[in-house]
Amino acid sequence: MDQPFTIKEYWNFLKSYKKVIFSTIILCILLFGSFFVLQKFFFDDTQNNLSTQEQANDEVIIDEEQAEEYLNADYDSLNETQQAELIQYLNHDAYMFRYYIEDENADPYTEFRAVKEIITTDSIVAEIENRTSLEFLPDAKRAIRLDYNGDNFIHTFLVGVGDEQANLELATEYFRLFEEQNIPFFDNKRVFLIDESPMKFQDKEDEETIPSEIEVEPQSTGTSAVLFILTIVIAMVLGVIVSFVHNYLKNSISYLYNYQLINNEKLVKLNKVKPNNEITIIDVLKHTVNSTKVEKLIVSNSDKTNEYAKEVATDSNYHVVSNILDISPTIDVQEIYIFTILNYTKKDWYIQQLQLARNYQVKLIVIETD
Structure with missing residues (x-):
């Protein structure tokens, strides 16, 4: 097998x-x-x-x-274009400030979206609008924009409702909210304001502190x-x-070829033998083939394996052919040896010889070399 x-x-x-x-x-x-x-x-x-x-x-x-x-x-x-135009208008002359938050373990607090959810709740928005007598347009969640810089852990707050003075007043109230830290959300946190007061969002340097929510x-x-x-x-x-x-x-037999042997059919891989001064490939072949004095058939179709066959076929009971069909049917063959060479012997030729050899129902050994 x-x-x-x-x-x-x-x-x-x-x-x-x-x-x-x-x-x-x-x-x-x-x-x-x-x-x-x-x-x-x-x-x-x-x-x-x-x-x-x-x-x-x-x-x-x-x-x-x-x-x-x-x-x-x-x-x-409104369609997407109109919504974008409106938000752009409302952000004109917007005001911003920056801050840093740390949690109870003194680690940077990074969830800026959670902060936005807290400061845009109905109660806080109503309180801010009452203090300023202003109204968020179109609503607080769109007028207020928060972001977070993962490199320096700084949060940024920006508000824009389309009016510079209104933006300043709203930003100032939220600045005071962060400064006083008097809502439950800040109970186990500390807020450090980076800016002394809200500043106008108007130039490229400021803009880089407010990256888009989706940034490439x-x-x-x-x-x-x-x-x-x-x-x-x-x-x-x-x-x-x-x-x-x-x-x-590929058409030829290679290292990982399945020889499809069954029952007592055997495979001998000569490429596993390492010849030295005392043992040669021919010695191994002779030991493999010269087991009994019966009619033996050696099937070989290459110059290299033909040379091997000549070395071991020293008696008249050896018959060397390139195709089993070439042997006389009157010869009582008892052992068949099929020689193959890695990356040379064709699979079709081997399969044909294997099927013909099985017709004899005798000892069958496939000998692989490279």
Whole structure:
């Protein structure tokens, strides 16, 4: 029967396909490099486009009359463009301030969205509106904008309702709220205000402190390195898969070939034998083939295995052929030896000889060499 494949055979298989595996790795690296370069150029173009768009956004594209029309309508009834125009108008001359929060363990508090949910609750919004006699337009959750910088743990508050004085008054009240820390949310936290008072959100330097909620950031060097290593690993796995598929589809016998032997049929792998000064391949062959004095049939179709056959076929009871059909049917064959060479012997030829040999119902040994 077939022998299970050894680690060495798997290793020899991988070595025989090293060109395929390395080629796959190189191809994937080239694809990764191309993607990285294209991404860099695309990102740069995107950033340029965003910069151009941001410059355009600095200009108010709707007037007060149009803004009033939007505000008098139901906000949800406006389309995306109209909503964006309204928020842009309301953010004109917005005011902002920065702060730092730490929890009861003195660790930075990072959940800025939770802060927004707290400070835009109905009770707090009503209190702020009562103090200022102002109204959030179209509502507090859209007029107030919070963000968090993960590099320095600084939170940023911004409010814009379309009127500079109203923005200042609302920002001042919220500044006082953070300064006094008199709501339950702050009971187990400490707030440190970075700015002495709210400041106008008007220039590029301020704008960089209020990044978009969804921001495209360039990949860091560490991320790129991880992706590069991951690409190599995936390429190696892909190369091995391609090698297995190629090995299965190729016409010749290779390291991981299933000889399809059954019952008492045997497989002898000469490539496992390490010849030295005392033992040679021929010695092993003679020991394998010269077991009994009966009619033996050696099936070989290559110059190399023919040489082996000549060395062991020293008596008249040996018959060497390249096809079992060439042997005379009058000869009482008792043992059949099929010689194969890795990466040379055709699978179709082997299968044909195997099927013909089984017709004799005698001892059958397949001898593999490389």
